[in-house]
Amino acid sequence: MDVTAILDPLNSAQRDAVSSQAKHLLVLAGAGSGKTRVLVHRIAWLIQVEQISPYSLLAVTFTNKAAREMRARIEDLLGYSGQGMWVGTFHGIAHRLLKMHWQQAGLPENFQILDSDDQLRLVKRVYQTLGIDDSRWPYRQAQGFINAQKDEGLRARHLQPAQDPYQRTMQQIYTAYEEACERGGMVDFGELLLRAHELWLQQPELLQHYQQRFRHVLVDEFQDTNAIQYAWLRMLAGNQVPLMAVGDDDQSIYGWRGAKVENILNFSRDYPDTQTVRLEQNYRSSKNILDAANAVISRNVDRLGKNLWTDDPDGEPIALYAAFNEHDEARFIADRLQDWTSQGNLREEAAILYRSNAQSRVLEEALLRAGIPYRIYGGQKFYERQEIRNALAYLRLLVNRNDDAAFERVVNTPTRGIGDKTVQGLRELARDEGMSLWRAAQKAVDESLLPGRASNAVAGFLALIDELEEGVVELPLAEIADHVIARSGLIDFHRREKGDRGESRVENLQELITACRGFEPEDKALSALPQFLDQAALDAGDRQADAGADAVQLMTLHSAKGLEFPLVILAGMEENLFPHRMSVEEPGRLEEERRLAYVGITRAMQKLYLTFAESRQQYGSESYNAVSRFVRDIPAGLIEEVRLRTHVQRPTSYAQKPTVSLSDSGADTGLSLGQRVTHHVFGEGVVLNFEGNGAHARVQVNFDNEGSKWLVLSYAKLTPL
Ligand code: ATP
Ligand code: MG
DSSP: HHHHHHTSSSSSHHHHTTOSSSSSEEEEEESSHHHHHHHHHHHHHHHSSSSOGGGGGEOOSSSSHHHHHHHHHHHHTTTTTTTTEEEEEEHHHHHHHHHHTTTTTTOOTOOOEEEHHHHHHHHHHHHHHHHHOTTTSSSHHHHHHHHHHTTTTGGGGSSSSOOOOHHHHOOOOHHHHHHHHHTTTEEEEEHHHHHHHHHHOOHHHHEEEEHOSSSSSESSSSGGOBHHHHHHHHHTTTSSSSSEEEOOOOGGOGGGGGTTTTTHHHHHHHTTTTTEEEEBOOOOSSSHHHHHHHHHHOSSSOOOOOOOOOOOOOSEEEEEEEEESSSHHHHHHHHHHHHHHHHHHGGGGEEEEEEEEEGHHHHHHHHHTOOOOOOTTTTGGGGSSSHHHHHHHHHHHOOOOOOOHHHHHHHTSSOOOOOOHHHHHHHHHHHHHHHHHHHHHHHHOOOOOOHHHHHHHHHHHHHHHHHHHHHHTTSSSSHHHHHHHHTHHHHHHHTTHHHHHHHHHHHHHHHHHHHHHHHOOSSSOOOHHHHHHHHHHHHTTTOOOOSSOOOOOEEEEETTTTTTEEEEEEOOOOOOOOOOOTTTTHHHHHHHHHHHHHHHHEEEEEEEEEEEEEEEEEEEEEOOOOOHHHHHHSOGGGEOOOTTTTOOOOOSSSSSSOOOOOOOOOOOGGGOTOEEEETTEEEEEEEEEEEGGGGGOOOOOOTTTTEEEEHHHHHHHHHHH
């Protein structure tokens, strides 16, 4: 038995926790202080020293990735497989229980899991059955209502009969939705947790069985558990099973999804025989990074308060880069990543973190252009996102009516009463007649082959596409996209979705319009739209890094929880973007944004870059945002502003519109796009891009041997070939 391997790599507070004899344990500590490490070593301790079988252990983490890593680390420490041990997320564990005990849970053996899209579709069907008007009560509102009730552990029958029309309607929908799920044997995410809880309530013998089986239950990221998860845990623990909870109130970032940071406070009250361990030494970040994180989070009022220090040296200063726009920001980031790898580091040790999904597009483009492989973690690449693919499908139909894939994708999105049966009928007709779906639809309408209602709906769709095309033929690309996205109903469709998801989809659609605005067709003589669509298809398709390759990691701040990287770049550190514009008015939400900033900064181990753009195409127009308050909260002594030698002079005032724009043609430079040139140091290359005017003009050249570089034209002395 090798106990030294378990205790040696720990400090004394960590050892206390790992080898504690207390019945319950609460580890409350800041980022990077070794909470997850303590939890992993505690499990190894329980198995090796306390002789607890892995079969009797249950560990809960926040993501499946974290669960896999945890299991691997435990097995590493033990030197053998921890088979039989349950490690998973709350949802994963609930699912497992329901699969094993479907009968007791009142479910059919092969119950279906509804993801969020399936759930929405079911909600729509319920509206139809009940005859509820979705323009008055948007579908997303009902979906949000149902999920929020389930997070609190409430079924429709638990709700007080209500007088006001909103409550009454929502309850009516909830009731019918529950019936539909019951009939169809369907279970949504919230239902997994709710049923698992009811399983304990209604099947005392089963609960007793698990209480005897699990001799220890351990939970990581405890600050982000919601009411039903905590209730489930408490039932399981009863008054016999020892619990260990590990968390950090300063990293509670899922309040908008019903997470309750109060659970941390409740824990020591609910379990009086709890030993609370505080860890104060941070092992992850350099002192500069940690000081910055502490300075930012100290502005929050609502905290338990913690002290976090490090033995590490100051390290490098935090670098701040004020880009003049988002393209400059992305290029700066790509350049820093090149530097990073040229110093012999791995790409996967570097992460770019951002507040909103839509920010990834410009970053992705810069990485693609620089040939840097990247992976988007916990999210999809921009051109693969559903709402973007829907919008592109409309645009594709304008270019080519016979694009069947595009037709199928949007014929009933947003919903316009064209059901699966109708589409199936069209497919058969198209197949029999050897024609495209579009032509089949025309034929079906002309020859009245469909039932009246379906026929009207299909005719409406055909007319919409024709009308869209007529409305836009002569417009510039961005206006085409704007018009099509609006008139197709996609923006309204997503705007009516409640919560973050809908908002983020609308942002992505607006970002698509921005992408169109910045698009430079290769062949100016031809229409821009088909060229843009080809470009988008390429971006989505083959240029992805394959799974195993060394790639830079891109993710939202939310998905970065619990992770760490030697190099972290926080992009878009601007007011209205981060903190998100929806949060600045509400103190509670602003505090959650600040915790998110704390999470972001504390992901960095050695080097942290903060970047912001003085102007940015955002929500479909150009905005000038001030640098984020979270940057201003960092003491100036910790920050070094980066100024690039080759950089164009920036406008003197932040409010003044920069003279630089990406659409500049380079007309006054004597060079043209695609032209071959030679440079006295870098050799031969091709002109890719221009930016700015006069003395500030820059040119991007892809050199045959040196790769792509931005040069200030007045110094570069390029000779056309
Ligand atoms: P977060 O709040 O971000 O989830 P955490 O508190 O869970 O952070 P860990 O991820 O467990 O922190 O640890 C942070 C880093 O510090 C890891 O790289 C871990 O291996 C290292 N570490 C933790 N404790 C020690 C120690 N006693 N000696 C050396 N390294 C340590
Ligand atoms: Mg952790």
